[in-house]
Amino acid sequence: MGDGSTTTIEASFETREAADxxxxxxxxxxxxxxxDIFIQPAADRNTAGLAPSGGDASHEEGARRDAPLEGEIQVSADVSLSQVGAVKRCLGEAGALWVSSR
Incomplete structure (x- = not known):
């Protein structure tokens, strides 16, 4: 980022698919x-989200049970101050459970 006028936007998602x-x-x-974009579990434990999605949900024998469903997926992005509104809207439209900036 050029002039240092950046902020971090964070959002939480129910599934890894929604975060992706x-x-x-x-x-x-x-x-x-x-x-400038980071994906990680919202808590200390590794997780694929709160609910099966994508390949986990469409397994031939029902939802897979081997993926840890231990909590939300957090996406954070370091963006210029001029992008804050658009980034928050984009994350909300993608299904974020919450969006904040720091």
Missing amino acids: IAVEHLVQQLGVSRP
Whole structure:
């Protein structure tokens, strides 16, 4: 980021699939640089989210049970101050449970 006028936007998602979609929208629609976006569990434990999604949900024998469903997935992005509103809207439209800035 050029002049140092940046902030971090954080959002929480119920599934890894929703978090991945949010990241793709940030990169493709808003031009946020991929190295400025981070995905991690919202808590201390590794997790695939709160509910099965994507390949976990469409398994032939029902939802897979081997993926840890231990909590929310957090997406954070370091963005310029001019992008804050658009990034918050994008994350909300992608299904964020909450969005905040720090």
